[in-house]
Amino acid sequence: MSEDTQDRPGRISARPVPHPGRWVAVAVIAVLLAMMVSSFVTNPRWDFPFALRVMNFNPVLRGLMFGTIIGTIGSMVIGVVVGVVIGIMRLSTNPVLRGVSFVYTWFFRAIPRYVLLTILGTGLGYLYSTFDIGAPFGKQIAHALGLSSDLTFLTLDVNQFSSTLAMGVIGLGLSEAAYMAEIARSGIQSVDVGQREAAQALGMSSGKTMRRVVLPQAMRVIIPPTGNETIAMVKDTSLLIALPVNTELFYQVSVIGSRTLKIMPTYVAATAWYLIVCSVLMVGQSFLEKRFGRGFGVTSSSGPGAFKARMLALRGGGGGL
Amino acid sequence: MANETTQPLVHAVNVTKAFHGNEVLKGIDMDVRKGEVVCLLGPSGSGKTTFLRCINQLETIDGGRIWVDGDLMGFDDRGGTLHHLTDKQVAAQRRDIGMVFQRFNLFPHMTALQNVMEAPIQVKGGRKSQVKERALELLGSVGLADKCTAYPAQLSGGQQQRVAIARALAMEPKLMLFDEPTSALDPELVGEVLRVMRDLAKGGMTMIVVTHEMGFARDVADRVVFMDGGVVVEQGPPSEVIDNPEHQRTRTFLSRMRQEEQH
Numbered sequence: 001m002s003e004d005t006q007d008r009p010g011r012i013s014a015r016p017v018p019h020p021g022r023w024v025a026v027a028v029i030a031v032l033l034a035m036m037v038s039s040f041v042t043n044p045r046w047d048f049p050f051a052l053r054v055m056n057f058n059p060v061l062r063g064l065m066f067g068t069i070i071g072t073i074g075s076m077v078i079g080v081v082v083g084v085v086i087g088i089m090r091l092s093t094n095p096v097l098r099g100v101s102f103v104y105t106w107f108f109r110a111i112p113r114y115v116l117l118t119i120l121g122t123g124l125g126y127l128y129s130t131f132d133i134g135a136p137f138g139k140q141i142a143h144a145l146g147l148s149s150d151l152t153f154l155t156l157d158v159n160q161f162s163s164t165l166a167m168g169v170i171g172l173g174l175s176e177a178a179y180m181a182e183i184a185r186s187g188i189q190s191v192d193v194g195q196r197e198a199a200q201a202l203g204m205s206s207g208k209t210m211r212r213v214v215l216p217q218a219m220r221v222i223i224p225p226t227g228n229e230t231i232a233m234v235k236d237t238s239l240l241i242a243l244p245v246n247t248e249l250f251y252q253v254s255v256i257g258s259r260t261l262k263i264m265p266t267y268v269a270a271t272a273w274y275l276i277v278c279s280v281l282m283v284g285q286s287f288l289e290k291r292f293g294r295g296f297g298v299t300s301s302s303g304p305g306a307f308k309a310r311m312l313a314l315r316g317g318g319g320g321l
Numbered sequence: 322m323a324n325e326t327t328q329p330l331v332h333a334v335n336v337t338k339a340f341h342g343n344e345v346l347k348g349i350d351m352d353v354r355k356g357e358v359v360c361l362l363g364p365s366g367s368g369k370t371t372f373l374r375c376i377n378q379l380e381t382i383d384g385g386r387i388w389v390d391g392d393l394m395g396f397d398d399r400g401g402t403l404h405h406l407t408d409k410q411v412a413a414q415r416r417d418i419g420m421v422f423q424r425f426n427l428f429p430h431m432t433a434l435q436n437v438m439e440a441p442i443q444v445k446g447g448r449k450s451q452v453k454e455r456a457l458e459l460l461g462s463v464g465l466a467d468k469c470t471a472y473p474a475q476l477s478g479g480q481q482q483r484v485a486i487a488r489a490l491a492m493e494p495k496l497m498l499f500d501e502p503t504s505a506l507d508p509e510l511v512g513e514v515l516r517v518m519r520d521l522a523k524g525g526m527t528m529i530v531v532t533h534e535m536g537f538a539r540d541v542a543d544r545v546v547f548m549d550g551g552v553v554v555e556q557g558p559p560s561e562v563i564d565n566p567e568h569q570r571t572r573t574f575l576s577r578m579r580q581e582e583q584h
Contacts, residue, residue, distance in 0.1 A: 192426075194422060194424055194426040195426060195428065197379055197422070197426065198420075198422060198426035198427075198428070198485075199428075200379065200412070200415060201377055201379065201415060201418070201419075201420035201422075201489075202415070202416075202439070202440035202444060202488070202489070202492060203412050203413065203415045203416030203417075203440060203444045203492065204412060204440065204443060204444055205408055205409055205412045206408050206412075208443055208444075212439065212443055213428055216430050217428075217429065217430055220430075292430075294430050294472065295429045295430045295431065295432075295472035295473065295474055296429060296430075296474065
């Protein structure tokens, strides 16, 4: 300790509060970790080398690429776009639009995704074997007027389409939109009314006000839960087998597992891929949060201090959301 | 209506407005000439802020009419029948009216410069290089040439309000509305904002200012309007209304303001 030669106290150099409990916890965790690693090494049934090979099998990689990655991207794009529209409708002054938005959210939040995908895969083709694009009630009108054409421009065979990745992406996307609508709505509502007024006072139309002023600020609130939704969607692509879609990661490793009878290592392979994909997404999420947090981080908008400041804010140190 | 050569820039007749049955404006008549600086004084709840917001249609009026530069605000008069204007038409009417808010309302996700450039580019479709040149000029004129790249959160309240004034001026408005522009500021920052407003008044801008700053009203205003309970109680040059008020309500309000200033 530094001795003060003057009577006035000087710079503080105090001893920290001891935390013996923390060291006990560290020791316990270290022992548990050592036990786990030892079991990995000594238990041959883990068979990590085989798991690693499974990860690189072609069908597995195709399943990862199409079912998991493209499935996630596609359904999240549909989910975000439809969700933002539904969310904006929910805030509309038009009661019909508000009602439609409410019913949509109510319906798709109540249906389990596995059930929804099963219905789309088998039930839809039973009800409607073709999907016709044409004038509304075109067939009835054509019949009444005795026309030779039935006013249909394009016909899709639903049974051919029902077990495709596209159908799965539509199903997951529509389901996701219900959740994204709620997230978008809360984000839009989090923006101060004064922001809208300032934009309007400058002569911006309501559409431009939404695009240029409200949504960019709402993004700050929308992005963290959207990141969670995306990560959840990565896992929910394993439900695509309900359609059924075969080019899907978990189905492909299961096939290898039942063929080789080394079931557990194939599950390890799938787990490893899910971990990798989700880790990459988490990096992307933190990048986006930084991008849309511009102007809100008080002084430094980037750099190592920003993360620390955010953690402090989480603990109630002020600032933040 | 009046098509004389001395047509007022703002011509309000019998304006009424109620919120949930509570009548806030009870028939306001007001004319503001081009180049005139009018200060609205009155206790809180007197309707002065509501009236200001009615002029650029942040509130829709229930009765009466407001014309700005000959345009009937919010409606199209087709042979005696009023039709509501579309969202786009309302936006077009607001373009020429600048507004400065009590709480600044700068766009927090844009820098000071971007805040000033936003409307000229997005609303008027101006060329970026020209708009930027003008925006830099305006930021310089409010004394913030060195703060172009700062985000609003990095600026003091007084600096934010000056950026907000520059943002409104960037649209080259013919009328500026100020809604208690210094009420949210720390006392030592009030002066810098009032100074910018004084310069603006000197430059001939038509201004309607809701304020509690008696000194500003006395020095800068051509006319002071005292409102209470949703009506105009009295109006006239500041030397009459502030220093020698006719009505008891004005006197009570002014003496209360003086007491507060002394504390």
